[in-house]
Each structure stands twice: as C-alpha cells, then as structure tokens.
Amino acid sequence: MFTGIVEELGEVASREDGRIVVRCATVTDDSSIGASVAVNGVCLTVVENDGRSLAFDLSPETLSRTTLGGLREGSPVNLERPVTLATRLGGHLVQGHVDGVGAIARIARNGDGVELTVEAPDAVVRYLVEKGSVAVDGVSLTVAGRSARTFDVALIPHTLDVTTLGRSKPGDPVNLEADVIAKYVEGLLPK
DSSP states (O other): OOSOOOOEEEEEEETTTTEEEESSSSSSTTTOOOOOOEEEEEEEEEEEEEESEEEEEHHHHHHHHSSSGGOOOOEEEEEEOOTTTTSSOSSSOSSOOEEEEEEOOOOOOOETTTEEEEOHHHHTTOOOTTTTTETTTTTEEEEEEEESSEEEEEOHHHHHHHGGGGGOOOOOOOEEEOOOHHHHHHHSSSO
C-alpha cells in the first residue's frame, strides 16, 4: 500500500529483457530484496539493490497494462516506498495496481501552477468524482473537474518540481489508478 506522495525522482539506468534498473538514492534505504516499490505508480518487487540503484523484473502483464514498457535509459520515474503503520497517510490509499493508461490531453498554466487535463479510459473515469482522489503516474491528486472522457487536476509548483508531471507534454501516456474505496463501494452495491 502506498500514499501517492512521491519520495524521489529516479532515473532509468537500463531496461531490457523484462528487467528495469532505476538509479536512486533515497528509496534504496530499507528496500531489501522482495520489498515493494511504486515506480510511476506501479507496484514492483525489488530483485536487486546495490545501494545506488534498484532492479525490478517486469512481467508481460505489467508491460501490457502500464506505461513501463515505454521507458528508456534516462527516463525519469516517480518512486515511493510502501507506507508503514508508523507513517502519516499524506495522500490517499494507493495500491500500485494500475486501472488503465491515459494520456495528457492539455496543460494550462494557472499562476505558478498548472491545470492538467488527462484523457482516461472508461474503466477509470467511472470511479472519479470532483474533489475525489486519483493517482497519475503514482502521484496522489485531487480531481478538480470531470467529463465523460477526461478529468482535470491542479498541480502546485512543488509537485511540478519533484515528480515526472513537471516534465509532461500533451500526448504523454500516464498510469492511472482510481480510488480503491470507489471500487469497493461499487462491488458492494446490489446488481
């Protein structure tokens, strides 16, 4: 379980043969072999840790359902270690289980920040409500507006500085995870 509060911006050192290696400094601490780390919002298992980078194996399922297959050497990635019972839940409950891949549709300056419009698949949009939570590439954000195919989020300067979203361009693909509580509520409703 994660919070969507990115701890570090890592950089892809290599990606080949179903394995990705990410250069990082902060999240290597206490990320032993077998530990989970969210990489652009995707929960992955650490298979190597040399103190300067983490390696993860990518299954065909992960590659087909996320944006991780499009990463190349030098690509920046959002990194977060799992939440513990002793830490604050600063964002929202994020599982690292991507519900769909969307695309940045529009980026509009709004003072020092940015309003981001994301085109999303129905499997994600159906769970979004204004002022509800959504994870975009693992970043916990609040839905500012929603239409049938898109949603808007407001990004403050800090978020732009410390996550990949500050480098985004229209057309860029992003991993999306809807709020798990909305999915559970739907599952409990009589059919």
